[in-house]
Amino acid sequence: MIEWNDDQVALRDGLSRWNDALSSGHVEGDAAGTFHWDKWKLIRETGILGLPFGARWDGLDQDLLTTMYVLEGLGEGCRDGGLNFSVTTSLASVGVPLQKFGRPELRDRFLPRICSGESIGAHAITEADGGSDALKMRTRAERDGDHFVLHGAKTFVSNGPIADLIMVYARSHPEGGALGVTAFLLERDTPGLSVGGPIHKMGLRTSPLSEIFLDGCRVPAANVVGRVGGGFLVLDHVMKREILFSFIVNAGEMAHRLRRCVEYARTRIQFGKPIGANQQIANKIVDMKIRLETARKWLYDTAVELERGQDVTAGIAIAKLLTSQANLDSGLDAVQIFGGNGYMAEYGLEKDLRNAVAGTIYSGTNEIQYNRIASTLGL
Template sequence: MTRWNADQRALREGLARWYDDLSDGHVERDEEGGFAWDKWKLIRETGILSLPFEERWGGLGQDVLTMMYVLEGLGEGCRDSGLSFSLTTTICSTGVPLEKFGTDEQKQRYLPRICSGEAIGAHAITEASGGSDAMRMLTKADRDGDEFVLNGSKTFVSNAPVADVIVVYARTRPDAGALGITAFLVDADTPGLSVGKPMKKMGLRTSPLSELFFDDVRVPKSQVLGRVGGGFMVLDHVMKREILYSFIVNVGEMQHRLDRCIEYAKSRVQFGKPIGAHQSVANRIVEMKIKLETARKWLYDTGQRLMDGENVTVDLAIAKLLTSESNLESSLSAVQIFGGHGYMSEHGLEKDVRNSVAGTIYSGTTEIQYNRIASMLGLGK
């Protein structure tokens, strides 16, 4: 069990005073499906975006576990899951790879704006034809002197409609496999880059998502993130933090949901006694508790192993799979426990179901995680 020190607890508790304002109107915003700029302004004021980055860029220099601990608090206190997702996307898609692989010039240009929330980040990986198979990406970047010319398209790009800078993964060598992919920092106002209309989706509706189209987009070689051909190294570094940071938010959401169900089960009387006294309801809540604690332990243990420099490929896959599936099951259980009230949108529980489905898809689907674990066990060869 991780024990948090006074400084870590203070960081998390300091965020708590923002929760009511961040959550206010979350059901209505979900119905409207738009990005809430006024809530993003509040996110900027909290300072949470600066936590994992070095002080010289305007950050607070906190480690992976501390960042996770604070994000878990955000999940527990903020009811706008889409807002939380846009926040972690900005941190992981752009800030994390910039700090690890960026040049001093790139860091000076972008990181202070990421830390302050002035700039919103996104990354463009998935393509319509390849889906989860990044090796099949067709977007290409051809060298032309001191520039690269990007052509192609990306889909399902979270934050794209509101992003200021996008990390674009494109093929620089068609015959080099993983070594043929390069990451580029592309400003949203670059000529030739066009952003599609926000896509309507099942959940996380307040986190906008769209396609991107590249028509002879010229990017200076100084905007290469990392090295030419090193895109998969960048992506691997990003995805480790994306899973830890995004899904620890889900753990916080699961904790809030569990607490809400316990309170309801104690106060809701049916057939002469609280529904929590019925074994079928009690067992469902106990199962929610077990899966919550299992997901929490896997994520924090994996975060610690990552900080220790260990190979966490299997750990991440297990943690991601466990958390995403448990979050979905937890949300369905909450609806069942609340009955007709849970089915009504005004209570926000059916929204939780729609939001949680996304977690079984993004950052590698459940099926991809099973395949990854099987591969590491030497199966399927």
């Protein structure tokens, strides 16, 4: 078990002063399905967007585990799941690959804007025809002197409608397979780039999602992140941290939900006794606790292995599978524990359940994670 030091605890506890404001109107915000810029201003004030980035770019220079620990606190304290998702998306989509693979001039120009929240990041990977099969990517990038010209379209771009910076993955070598994809950093006003309107969705409604369209979009070759043809190396680095960031937030959300259910089971009286005295209810809550602790352990243990440079292919997939399913199951259990109240929008539990469904799909569907684990077993 990790023992957090006083500085790490203080960093996480420092978020608590913003919890009420960040959570304010979360049910109404979900119903409206709109991104709240006033809450993003609060997020900027917290400093959380600079957690994993170097001090030279005005970041907090925290290691992976500390970053996750504070993000878990965000999940526990902020009831706006869509806002939480937009935070981790901005961190992972642009900031993480820039710091690792970006040219010095790119890092110096854009990382301070990601750290401060002045710019919001998004990444554009998925295409309508390809889905989880990124090797079927059709978006192409053709070299033209000191530029690349991009043609194609991407879908399911989280933060798309609000993003200032978009990491776009495009095929620069038609016959190159996994070695034929390149990562490009695009600013929103890049000629030839257009962003579709927000797409309505089941959950995470305050985190906007859209398509983007690339029609002869000219991108300076200096905006290549990593090397030409090395896009999948960039993507692999990003996806590991995206999973750890977003799903440790889910662990925080599960911890908050567990506390709500314990309190409700102690105080809700039915047939002359608290509902928690019924073994069926108590067992559901115990299962919620077990799932939470199992998910947390896998996430943090995998992060430790990643920091040590170990192969975490299976660990990341297992952590993603366990946490997404645990979040979904605990969300359903919470609705059932609260009964009719849980089904009502005002309690926020049905919203949490809808949000949890997304976790089984984004960052590689759970079915894909099974395939990855199977491959590590030689199957």
